[in-house]
Amino acid sequence: MAFDYVSLEDAIARDGTRMVVVSGGPSPWGEAAKGILHVKGLDWVAVRLDPTNAALTDWTGVKSAPALMHDGEPARSNWAEILLWAEERVPSPALLPNDAEARAQVMGLAHEICGEGGLGKTRRLALVHAGMKGEGGFEARATRYLAAKYGYSPETGAAARGRVAALLGMLARRLKAQREAGSDYYFGDAMTAVDIYSATVMALFRPLPPELCEMREGLRVAFGTRDPETDAALDPILIAHRDMMYERHLELPLSL
Numbered sequence: 001m002a003f004d005y006v007s008l009e010d011a012i013a014r015d016g017t018r019m020v021v022v023s024g025g026p027s028p029w030g031e032a033a034k035g036i037l038h039v040k041g042l043d044w045v046a047v048r049l050d051p052t053n054a055a056l057t058d059w060t061g062v063k064s065a066p067a068l069m070h071d072g073e074p075a076r077s078n079w080a081e082i083l084l085w086a087e088e089r090v091p092s093p094a095l096l097p098n099d100a101e102a103r104a105q106v107m108g109l110a111h112e113i114c115g116e117g118g119l120g121k122t123r124r125l126a127l128v129h130a131g132m133k134g135e136g137g138f139e140a141r142a143t144r145y146l147a148a149k150y151g152y153s154p155e156t157g158a159a160a161r162g163r164v165a166a167l168l169g170m171l172a173r174r175l176k177a178q179r180e181a182g183s184d185y186y187f188g189d190a191m192t193a194v195d196i197y198s199a200t201v202m203a204l205f206r207p208l209p210p211e212l213c214e215m216r217e218g219l220r221v222a223f224g225t226r227d228p229e230t231d232a233a234l235d236p237i238l239i240a241h242r243d244m245m246y247e248r249h250l251e252l253p254l255s256l
Helices: 008-013 028-040 054-060 079-089 100-114 119-133 140-149 154-180 193-204 217-223 228-233 236-248
Strands: 017-021 045-048 067-070
Touching: 008 045, 008 054, 017 028, 028 079, 028 100, 028 193, 054 067, 067 079, 079 100, 100 119, 100 154, 100 193, 119 140, 119 154, 119 193, 119 217, 154 228, 154 236, 193 236
Parallel strands: 017 045
Antiparallel strands: 017 067
């Protein structure tokens, strides 16, 4: 479902569902949260993140996005919190299986994309490392900001590409096994949350074209940073799956 951007003051005065989102570029976590709300058919309004705005931080309690606010409830800023809230509020279509073992597998793979040490955060770290070394990645100002915010060190940065490649390889093998079994999705024959997370994290490697995703050009260049190890692991099936998800399930063009 389409959503509108409103001012912070308007958002605070409203009831219902509001979410603080990153502007100017497709943050994988924010775009996944948008995708979940879209799939669930939930009405909501967006507020653009301004980490320097003290009133926004006072409202949400965090200086990052996404941060989902519903009525007077505390902010939900973790990927799992947002998913579980949406699942409880609108059970169908389900993005998590009912079976306990299958549900644990879906949540585990989702963590390997969205969580600490997961694909999104490790790729971001690799782009910070590239920026530090002048080998692409984020622009200098963004590199310094992100390095300080997320605890970058040369040692963790140097290890990031290998971790990214391992995670990309794991995801590609899963999709290929599913394809051989006759499915386009990561689990079973239907979309789960993992399919949404996988689709949105691909923005950190190959952003959607400008006609579908208007974004700051410097950020587009940064996200498109190439290196042989990552290129070898970025199997075409991952981009094909991303394209399928946007064609069938997610909203285009992106609203940033």
